[in-house]
Amino acid sequence: MTSDLQPKRSSRPVAIWLLIGIFMLIIQVLLGGITRLTGSGLSITEWKPIMGALPPMNEQDWNTAFEKYKQIAQYKYLNSDFTLSDFKFIFFWEWFHRLWARLIGVAFIIPFIIFLFQKRFKKEMVKPLLILFLLGVLQGLVGWIMVQSGLEGSQLVYVSHYKLAIHFVFALGLLCYALWFALQLLVPAHQLTINRSLRRFTGWVIALLVIQLIYGAFMAGLKVATAAPTWPAINGVWWPQNLHSYADHYFSGISFLFDHPLMIHFIHRNLAYLITALIILWTWKAYRVQGSQLFKKTRWIPLIIVLVQGILGVLTVLNSINPGKFLWLAVAHQFIAMLLLSALFFMLYITRADKSVYQ
Numbered sequence: 579m580t581s582d583l584q585p586k587r588s589s590r591p592v593a594i595w596l597l598i599g600i601f602m603l604i605i606q607v608l609l610g611g612i613t614r615l616t617g618s619g620l621s622i623t624e625w626k627p628i629m630g631a632l633p634p635m636n637e638q639d640w641n642t643a644f645e646k647y648k649q650i651a652q653y654k655y656l657n658s659d660f661t662l663s664d665f666k667f668i669f670f671w672e673w674f675h676r677l678w679a680r681l682i683g684v685a686f687i688i689p690f691i692i693f694l695f696q697k698r699f700k701k702e703m704v705k706p707l708l709i710l711f712l713l714g715v716l717q718g719l720v721g722w723i724m725v726q727s728g729l730e731g732s733q734l735v736y737v738s739h740y741k742l743a744i745h746f747v748f749a750l751g752l753l754c755y756a757l758w759f760a761l762q763l764l765v766p767a768h769q770l771t772i773n774r775s776l777r778r779f780t781g782w783v784i785a786l787l788v789i790q791l792i793y794g795a796f797m798a799g800l801k802v803a804t805a806a807p808t809w810p811a812i813n814g815v816w817w818p819q820n821l822h823s824y825a826d827h828y829f830s831g832i833s834f835l836f837d838h839p840l841m842i843h844f845i846h847r848n849l850a851y852l853i854t855a856l857i858i859l860w861t862w863k864a865y866r867v868q869g870s871q872l873f874k875k876t877r878w879i880p881l882i883i884v885l886v887q888g889i890l891g892v893l894t895v896l897n898s899i900n901p902g903k904f905l906w907l908a909v910a911h912q913f914i915a916m917l918l919l920s921a922l923f924f925m926l927y928i929t930r931a932d933k934s935v936y937q
Contacts, residue, residue, distance in 0.1 A: 596760035603756065607749050611798060615909075618672045618675075620647075621665065621669045623650060706755075709755070710755060717752055723741075753920070771928055780926045805839040806840060807899045809896055812840060887918055894907040
């Protein structure tokens with residue numbers, strides 16, 4: 579790496595830029611959730627990275643886009659009663675989702691070039707920035723591959739919930755990577771807390787939360803919230819019945835763990851209880867640690883977030899048969915889930931196992 583990459587100015591603007599990017603990524607994930615819950619993801623049948631930034635500009639263009647949508651299975655088997663007005667509604671959410679992704683790209687590239695000329699980047703920043711850019715490009719490609727699979731299927735009315743979960747996990751990975759990078763620029767070494775046990779505990783809670791988030795994607799992907807709009811029991815029972823069948827479907831092997839609506843409910847709910855209990859225990863342990871001032875000021879945050887998340891989860895389930903309330907409760911539920919993941923990653927960053935490791 580050449581010496582002209584050595585910074586002559588503060589790298590704090592770089593950290594602020596990364597935080598803005600994280601905010602934009604959170605909005606993008608929420609838009610993705612709205613797109614899925616409104617069934618809008620397959621409304622745009624073409625991928626035009628440049629020209630696709632503009633929506634149809636006149637009635638003829640709208641009719642052309644609508645005719646293309648009429649050729650896919652989702653219209654034929656699910657939305658055959660759609661009017662042009664209905665189509666414009668679902669088109670808007672998918673278009674906005676893609677537009678926001680383009681804005682994220684612009685928000686990355688332009689400041690990157692400016693900061694490069696201002697020599698704000700240290701040598702060690704270049705590789706993470708390159709990885710961040712490549713992860714963003716990869717996420718866009720995964721999103722299009724996911725949509726394309728739904729357009730090509732002759733019977734598919736929605737994209738596979740597995741592919742949706744992969745797309746979601748990639749987005750969360752990008753968010754966490756950017757957050758970690760920003761924290762490296764913002765948090766001084768003296769604010770880190772050394773506690774191997776608590777750090778290991780934090781890592782396990784994050785791993786469990788990732789599984790929970792995947793099951794949340796399954797809930798949205800299969801649109802199964804209405805299969806059990808009750809709480810605390812699942813349609814009057816505590817353990818799902820007839821696990822190898824549901825409606826007209828039969829689940830062989832262990833596929834019921836990932837495909838059966840009531841089993842997905844069961845796992846998602848009980849993981850929530852387990853994660854809440856673990857974070858209560860984590861908080862108790864954290865308050866027994868003599869850490870840095872930053873650690874002491876922030877160790878309560880995961881507990882508050884997980885309690886809010888639990889309340890939102892219950893409200894979302896109970897209102898799943900009310901489309902208007904359900905959509906925005908589900909989006910809020912997803913938003914708080916990302917805040918919880920970010921809070922735990924923050925605690926993972928500032929809690930270290932060894933004094934010699936600070937990056």
